[in-house]
Amino acid sequence: MDPNETTHVADVSAPDAVIAEPIRRLRYQEAFEFAPDCQLVTDRHGILVEANHAATVLLGSRKEFLINKPLGLFAVEGSRARFYECLWRLGQGALMDAFETRLSRRGDNPHEAHVVARVGERFGDPTAPGTIYWLIRDITQWRRAEDARAFLQLRLTTAQEDERRRIARDMHDTVGQTLTALALGIQALRDAGPLPQATLCRLDVVQRLADELAGQVHDLATRLRPTALDDLGLEAAAGHLVADWSVHTGVNADFQSDGLTAERLPSEVETTLYRVVQEALTNIAKHARARRVAVVLGRNDGYAVAVIEDDGIGFDPEEIAPTPRRADTRDRLGLLGMRERVTLVGGTLEIEAALGRGTTVIARVPLQAAPG
Numbered sequence: 001m002d003p004n005e006t007t008h009v010a011d012v013s014a015p016d017a018v019i020a021e022p023i024r025r026l027r028y029q030e031a032f033e034f035a036p037d038c039q040l041v042t043d044r045h046g047i048l049v050e051a052n053h054a055a056t057v058l059l060g061s062r063k064e065f066l067i068n069k070p071l072g073l074f075a076v077e078g079s080r081a082r083f084y085e086c087l088w089r090l091g092q093g094a095l096m097d098a099f100e101t102r103l104s105r106r107g108d109n110p111h112e113a114h115v116v117a118r119v120g121e122r123f124g125d126p127t128a129p130g131t132i133y134w135l136i137r138d139i140t141q142w143r144r145a146e147d148a149r150a151f152l153q154l155r156l157t158t159a160q161e162d163e164r165r166r167i168a169r170d171m172h173d174t175v176g177q178t179l180t181a182l183a184l185g186i187q188a189l190r191d192a193g194p195l196p197q198a199t200l201c202r203l204d205v206v207q208r209l210a211d212e213l214a215g216q217v218h219d220l221a222t223r224l225r226p227t228a229l230d231d232l233g234l235e236a237a238a239g240h241l242v243a244d245w246s247v248h249t250g251v252n253a254d255f256q257s258d259g260l261t262a263e264r265l266p267s268e269v270e271t272t273l274y275r276v277v278q279e280a281l282t283n284i285a286k287h288a289r290a291r292r293v294a295v296v297l298g299r300n301d302g303y304a305v306a307v308i309e310d311d312g313i314g315f316d317p318e319e320i321a322p323t324p325r326r327a328d329t330r331d332r333l334g335l336l337g338m339r340e341r342v343t344l345v346g347g348t349l350e351i352e353a354a355l356g357r358g359t360t361v362i363a364r365v366p367l368q369a370a371p372g
Contacts, residue, residue: 259299288312
């Protein structure tokens, strides 16, 4: 061996590294390509650079067509701004974003797909630095089922209100008229002629019972469905409700309304806001130990709004959700019921509360999107 000849020592780790990287890359490509959800990769401008098989199915286009196309091109008109807002947020340093939107499927069966997109910076791939990874899940079937459930729930709620209205009118017309006839019959007995004192005392007892029963029937019919809500509207019905509640509970209650006199709200909106006020006042009477309550109804910027505020003991909003371990689950379901009822007409319910600082319930219903 020539002593001047340089001896090369084989690097045993190099072949392993050379082999491991293609294997890792291959496994990544397999996981990406055959993932059940739509997976896309774009540059920072939203131009597609990769798409898996699920993406071609969701968008109804071949991979060759998708590559180098802007992802916003597949967004339904009116939804594209959210895509570019997402890109802007990531460009400003956000690590990820998530939103629900609609995509337009092309091909043989074009339609709109409701999707949830989770977006983030793509890390760990040295071959594609600075790219953005999109995980898009098709929720079209879930959205249709949810819309159908909401529609059926709204129909059920409407049917319940119709039944309440019928029962309340039957109680007012039938039972109320019968009690009125009973009172007139008692008065006719008094006027028929001189009666023994014992008989007069018994008639007084019967008259008092009839009056109490008439009052109970009236209160029950009003709780079921106040006639003022159908005949006079939300402002009059809610005003009577707050006044009667204040008398029965002994709590000072202020009522104000704004913008409800010129035009009646849709029937579903009036019923929803009335029930929110009713349930909120019931909760205050049961739990709040309030000294003053304020109820405000109004119409503002295309919304009908109801605000119920008290100065009671309040509660922790984190404990609203009912659980089997809580003894007051039924009471908490009242809050959840209010939220569900408002959601059915496209509105939102906010509950602002803190221990020792009272509670404020705010219901907002958009008038253009409201049923009816």
